[in-house]
Structures are given as C-alpha cells and as structure tokens.
Amino acid sequence: xxxxxxxxxxxxxxxxxxxxxxxxxxxxxxxxxxxxxxxxxxxxxxxxxxxxxxxxxxxxxxxxxxxxxxxxxxxxxxxxxxxxxxxxxxxxxxxxxxxxxxxxxxxxxxxxxxxxxxxxxxxxxxxxxxxxxxxxxxxxxxxxxxxxxxxxxxxxxxxxxxxxxxxxxxxxxxxxxxxxxxxxxxxxxxxxxxxxxxxxxxxxxxxxxxxxxxxxxxxxxxxxxxxxxxxxxxxxxxxxxxxxxxxxxxxxxxxxxxxxxxxxxxxxxxxxxxxxxxxxxxxxxxxxxxxxxxx
Numbered sequence: 001x002x003x004x005x006x007x008x009x010x011x012x013x014x015x016x017x018x019x020x021x022x023x024x025x026x027x028x029x030x031x032x033x034x035x036x037x038x039x040x041x042x043x044x045x046x047x048x049x050x051x052x053x054x055x056x057x058x059x060x061x062x063x064x065x066x067x068x069x070x071x072x073x074x075x076x077x078x079x080x081x082x083x084x085x086x087x088x089x090x091x092x093x094x095x096x097x098x099x100x101x102x103x104x105x106x107x108x109x110x111x112x113x114x115x116x117x118x119x120x121x122x123x124x125x126x127x128x129x130x131x132x133x134x135x136x137x138x139x140x141x142x143x144x145x146x147x148x149x150x151x152x153x154x155x156x157x158x159x160x161x162x163x164x165x166x167x168x169x170x171x172x173x174x175x176x177x178x179x180x181x182x183x184x185x186x187x188x189x190x191x192x193x194x195x196x197x198x199x200x201x202x203x204x205x206x207x208x209x210x211x212x213x214x215x216x217x218x219x220x221x222x223x224x225x226x227x228x229x230x231x232x233x234x235x236x237x238x239x240x241x242x243x244x245x246x247x248x249x250x251x252x253x254x255x256x257x258x259x260x261x262x263x264x265x266x267x268x269x270x271x272x273x274x275x276x277x278x279x280x281x282x283x284x285x286x287x288x289x290x291x292x293x294x295x
Contacts, residue, residue, distance in 0.1 A: 003058050004028065004087075006037045007046065007073050009065030012091045017064045020107045024064070024089065027111040035062070040069065050076045060085050060292075062114055066092015067134050071271035074124060074289065075131045087114035087292035092272075097134040099205065100198035101213070101293050109294075118295040121214040124288040125197045127268070128276035133289070135201045136282065137269045138259065139175050139192035139223075174225035175266045177278075181220075181257035186250060189225040193259065195282055196221065206241030210253070216286040220257060222250040256283040 006024065008017045025035045036058075038049055061084050063073050070088060077084070089110045090098035101120060104110055125132040174189040194201060196208035196219040208219035221243070226234060230248055237243035244251040260279040268275035 002033045004033055004035055004060040004062055005053065005058050005084075006035050006062040006064060007040065007069070008037060008063075008089075009040045009069040009091070011041070012065035012069060017089070017091045023107060024062070024111060028115065031115055033059075033115075040065070040072070046072060047076050047079070050080050050082060053080075053082070055082055055084065058084060060087055060114075062087045062089060064089040064091055066090070066095055066272065067097050068092065068272040070097060070133055071131070071273060074133050078124065078131050078285070078288070085119055085290040085292065089114065094200075094203045094272075096200040096202070097198050097271075099200045100134070100211075101291060103293060113294050114292050116292060116295060118293060119290040120293040121287040122289040122291050123197055123214055123216060124285045125195065125218055126283045126285060127195075127270055128280050130270050130275055131285075132195075132197060132270040132275075134196070134198040134271050135207075135269075136195040136275065136280075137192065137201070138177070138194075138266060138278070139190060176262050177266070178260045179220070179222060179257060180260075181252075181254040183254050184220075184250070184252050184257075186222060190222055191226040192223045194221045194223075195219070195257075197284070204238055207238060209241040209244065210251075214287045215253075216284060217253040217255055218257070218282065218284050220250075220252050220254060224248050224250070256281070258282070 010018050028035045040046060061073065063070050063086055069092065088098050088103055090103055090105060103113060125136060127136045174191050177190050177193065178187040179193065194207060196211050199206065199208045199211040201207040208221065211219045223234065226248065234243065234246065234248055237246050243249045258279060258281050266278050268278065268280065
C-alpha cells in the first residue's frame, strides 16, 4: 500500500490543522494511500524521526503548518539527504510560500492538490548552517517579529506584526552592514535586508516581484536607513511592487552573497524562526525540492 508521511504542527493557525486531520487522512485513504502522521512537539523530534525513516517505503511528505513548519521539515530533509516530493497544507499566520506557489487555501482544494501529480521545482536558500525556503530577514523587521508574542500572532494574524511595527519602527535603529556579492558591494547603514527565495513575505505579495521558483538565484532587497517620513511611501511601494526602482531600496539577484556587521546584536530570521548570527554566507541549492502545485 502506498504511504505518505504527514508532518503537522498542532499549534499552527490556532490549531486549524487538527480540526481537519481526519479529512486529510480520509481523502488519501479514498485513493488507497496510507497517511502516517507525525506530530511536532512530541518526545521524539523530527530530526530523529527522519533519521530512522524508511524512505523507500514512502512516496511523499505532507507538511501541514506555516512557513516555520515547512522550514523545519526542509532543513531535516537536506540534512539527511531525503529527496521525496512534498505537498504543503498551509495553516500558518501568513503562508507566504504557499501563496507564492499558488497553493489553495481551502482544505478540499489543498487535499486535491496534494493528491495530484503536478509538481514545481523549488530552490532552497542556505544561510550559515540553516536552510530557508522563502525568506531570510535581517534588521528592523526581525526585531519586531521576534518581540511579538506568538499567542498574539495566532489571535491577530498579520495584524499583530503591523500593530507592533507602528509602535516600534520610530525607535528602531539602523544597522551598519556590508553586503558583498559578485553583483554588488554595499557598506552602509540599513533598516532591513530581505533575501528572498519566494516572492511574498509578511503577507505582502510582491516583496520580490522578480523572483522565480527555480532560477538558481536569490532576490536581495536592501532598505537603506529609513527615517519616519520614508516609512509610508516605502511601505506603499512594497505593497504595489514598485520598490525595485526606489532610491531608498537596492534590489539585485545573485546566487551567493556574504553579509557582515560591525555590531554583534543584529538579529536574523529564517522563514519566521530565529536564524544564525552575522556574519553569514548565503547561497542557494538549485531545484532542491519538488512541490505539489495546482496544475
């Protein structure tokens, strides 16, 4: 009997995954496919579980949760050299990667897509010892995200980030960073740096409007030091995808770069989770994943 592994986060989206767990298992069972569930947060961690996974007995990994859950699974897959296709059942706060890939947001359509045989190749970014599937963020945006209570995020969703931003941004400090690649060498104060593998971040659909899923390149967006009068114009430009030519923004594509800082307290974030400290060597693994997407 065909088997798929379901890795699910019971806390994602205020518990929405567990509400539909039986429907997911039943949908696959109707096609003669056995779903083997793995619940994150138990005594056995995912890394150990995938170490012992009889890969040849499975045809796919289902991931139910938000971008952080996907990140956790993909990091384990890369670490253990697992090349099974994946299907995403988005259930997080923003679900930016699922949005980028056009994955539906209703449970019936999610299941139908996950059962299909249509796949999209997806690059995977690397940042130090960690991988990211959608975004690496550095600076002001990371500080706001990491200061926002997870319970508030689940209750208010993206609104929690924006409410926090309104109170924190006027007091946020720019960081002196050096960003080096074959295409660009920048040494200046910046408010934030976003390195995108996808296109959407924080619910904004066009943070990296030129991004492609499997072009072997990362899209780098550098927001120079912003003063309060700049915030709304730059935010509007990001919302409309017109920031790529804004004089306060540097946008370029590259397969690899290095980011350094003269101060130690600059935070990093990979797919919504705390990342490794600077300096970071950042790269890409081309077409590392096969992801179920709508035909």
